[in-house]
Amino acid sequence: MxxxxxxxxxxxxxxxxxxxxxxxxxxxxxxxxxxxxxxxxxxxxxxxxxxxxxxxxxxxxxxxxxxxxxxxxxxxxxxxxxxxxxxxxxxxxxxxxxxxxxxxxxxxxxxxxxADPDEPRLAGLPAGRSLAVATAGMLAGTTLEAGLLHFRGAFQNPAMFVPVTLPPLAAALLVRAATKPEGASQAGAKWGMWAVSAMGVGGVALHAYGVARMMGGWANWRQNLIDGPPLPAPPSFSGVALGGLAALELIERSRFRF
Incomplete structure (x- = not known):
């Protein structure tokens, strides 16, 4: 993605x-x-x-x-x-x-x-926990880029605050999940990742709405697609969030090793 x-x-x-x-x-x-x-x-x-x-x-x-x-x-x-x-x-x-x-x-x-399917590791560390922390950093970086461009747009639509508030919260839940003891519930982090993933898909619709509001709307798509909100950008959040879900699955799988 x-x-x-x-x-x-x-x-x-x-x-x-x-x-x-x-x-x-x-x-x-x-x-x-x-x-x-x-x-x-x-x-x-x-x-x-x-x-x-x-x-x-x-x-x-x-x-x-x-x-x-x-x-x-x-x-x-x-x-x-x-x-x-x-x-x-x-x-x-x-x-x-x-x-x-x-x-x-x-x-x-x-x-x-x-890697060893019973205990995968990355750079000598448990794969799930390492990937969770790395994914949290990715979400933070993606948020900075979205924040800069939405600040340029003066946050004229309240929905523009979502990509700069929800991902950092989800990233914090992911870091917390990486530090929990084995067997602890990861429900909060999972909900956070699914919410960010849905936000990325929903962002395409909101950007499409932004294109429609420009002069000429979609009838002038050749210009408005280039100058309006970038349609392909929001799914980058979804891609990173799916990586977070993979990390959580690896963390949970470690419970069942013998």
């Missing part, structure tokens, strides 16, 4: 930028390959990991970091440097990190797939 969000969002935003730099094709190509690798992994019944998929997901993570550097440079080189004006209207500084998050979750999936 994260890879798909990056594919359509970067394609739309870079089309608006007329691909003036050839490097702007890179996230489209890499996110497409990442999406294909993720779908292949989801349907692969072989319990072992794939070096090809692992390499693709690692490439996605690296590409996102490089893209962040490009966007940060784009903001900084403008007159006034790192001002709110430039952060609002130049290349979205945090957007490339969504591809990095997709890559990180993909790498984790391959590592867990190849």
């Amino acid at each position: 994260l890879a798909a969000s990056v594919l359509f969002d970067s394609g739309l935003e870079h089309y608006r930028g007329q691909f003036f730099n050839r490097a702007m094709y890179t996230p489209i190509v890499v996110s497409s390959v990442t999406l294909a690798a993720s779908l292949h992994g989801a349907g692969d019944t072989d319990p072992s990991s794939s070096r090809v998929r692992h390499g693709v997901q690692a490439l996605a993570g690296l590409t996102g970091l490089i893209g962040f550097g490009f966007h940060a440079y784009n903001v900084g080189k403008r007159e006034g440097g790192y001002s709110f004006q430039n952060l609002f209207y130049s290349a979205p500084i945090g957007a490339p990190m969504a591809l990095t998050l997709a890559g990180v979750l993909g790498v984790v999936a391959e590592r867990v797939r190849d």
Whole structure:
């Protein structure tokens, strides 16, 4: 889901930028390959990991970091440097990190797939708890990007406060779940992840409503899709939240090891 969000969002935003730099094709190509690798992994019944998929997901993570550097440079080189004006209207500084998050979750999936099924570990730590903390950090980062752009929109619709309040709360519940003793209920964290996931899907509808409110509405979709609220952006929250649900499942599974 994260890879798909990056594919359509970067394609739309870079089309608006007329691909003036050839490097702007890179996230489209890499996110497409990442999406294909993720779908292949989801349907692969072989319990072992794939070096090809692992390499693709690692490439996605690296590409996102490089893209962040490009966007940060784009903001900084403008007159006034790192001002709110430039952060609002130049290349979205945090957007490339969504591809990095997709890559990180993909790498984790391959590592867990190849780990001891009774006690999967990441970097020597329990996989579920490690992934829960990492996912909480991902939610915090995604919230910062959404907060910046919704601040640009002056929070004119009260619903615009949801992406900057619900995800941090869910992230806190996820961190708390990672610190609970084995056997403790994870119901609160699960509800938080499902709520964030639903918010991401609902955000597409709200952004579509925002496009409809622009001059010409959907009849002028060629311009309003580019200049209005980005339709593919909200599902990035859903993708991260699904990673949180996977972490909670791994935590619960550890109860049953012998």
